Amino acid sequence: MSTDRLSVTFQALADPTRRAILARLALGESSVSELAEPFDISGPAISRHLKVLEQAGLLTRTRRATARLSHLEAEPLREVTTWLARYQRFWDESHERLDELLAALQGKPADNDGS
Amino acid sequence: MAKTQITAEPGIPQIIMTCEFDAPRDLVYRAYTEPELLQQWLGPREYTMTVKENDVRDGGKWRFVHSDGGGHEHGFHGVFHGNPSPEGIVRTFEYEGAPGHVSLETLTLTERAGKTLVRTVSSFQAVEDRDAMIASGMERGVHDSDERLTELLARLQAG
Numbered sequence: 001m002s003t004d005r006l007s008v009t010f011q012a013l014a015d016p017t018r019r020a021i022l023a024r025l026a027l028g029e030s031s032v033s034e035l036a037e038p039f040d041i042s043g044p045a046i047s048r049h050l051k052v053l054e055q056a057g058l059l060t061r062t063r064r065a066t067a068r069l070s071h072l073e074a075e076p077l078r079e080v081t082t083w084l085a086r087y088q089r090f091w092d093e094s095h096e097r098l099d100e101l102l103a104a105l106q107g108k109p110a111d112n113d114g115s
Numbered sequence: 116m117a118k119t120q121i122t123a124e125p126g127i128p129q130i131i132m133t134c135e136f137d138a139p140r141d142l143v144y145r146a147y148t149e150p151e152l153l154q155q156w157l158g159p160r161e162y163t164m165t166v167k168e169n170d171v172r173d174g175g176k177w178r179f180v181h182s183d184g185g186g187h188e189h190g191f192h193g194v195f196h197g198n199p200s201p202e203g204i205v206r207t208f209e210y211e212g213a214p215g216h217v218s219l220e221t222l223t224l225t226e227r228a229g230k231t232l233v234r235t236v237s238s239f240q241a242v243e244d245r246d247a248m249i250a251s252g253m254e255r256g257v258h259d260s261d262e263r264l265t266e267l268l269a270r271l272q273a274g
Contacts (some may be wrong), residue, residue: 098146
């Protein structure tokens, strides 16, 4: 099992229930019962998912009165998007150049929308 | 014009990329296979790309080197599988900075109304290989972007 942070984040995200939990938390902090509501799975199963997300640093939990509230932590997600953005930029720029080259080869002005 | 769509699913060792070009398929194929054309577009503008080898046939080897002009070089190589044609190219891909981590690239070129859609599926041996390849081979300055975070969250919600 890889322990680098990006791998841990990806492993935590590699489950549709956990992604749905994060999407719900993006709207605001929630209790375990609120998070469990849309799913046809047991409370302990939800708690296991929350634990995986907590260990990946994707959420933090606080106690208010009798409820345990979960909050989304965006930083690991930012690392994932930075990683994707790097790959995206490499290919965006290559394909932009290919576009220009193909236009030149066809004797057309480059169809440049300025982006 | 060129809008690159990249999909990298969490937990699946694949990257799927699509991009459409305003050119007939034969021309796009030439741009992907002829060294003097490849060198004009593949990679970031501030890098010089040199095609060291590009034997476009079943079992033929390819090797590209990107140099930043300051003594940093990134080499990539692999082998073509099956006879490459304007319909598609199948090849292995290995970043020389991470030897042994080989991926398989399948490119499919489809022409429609004079435009060509290029779809590339890169399959890695493991999710960690995919992540490592990008982290080490494509190093560039990237600005954190809340917009991309918003997009990711929207995708998480949709998925």
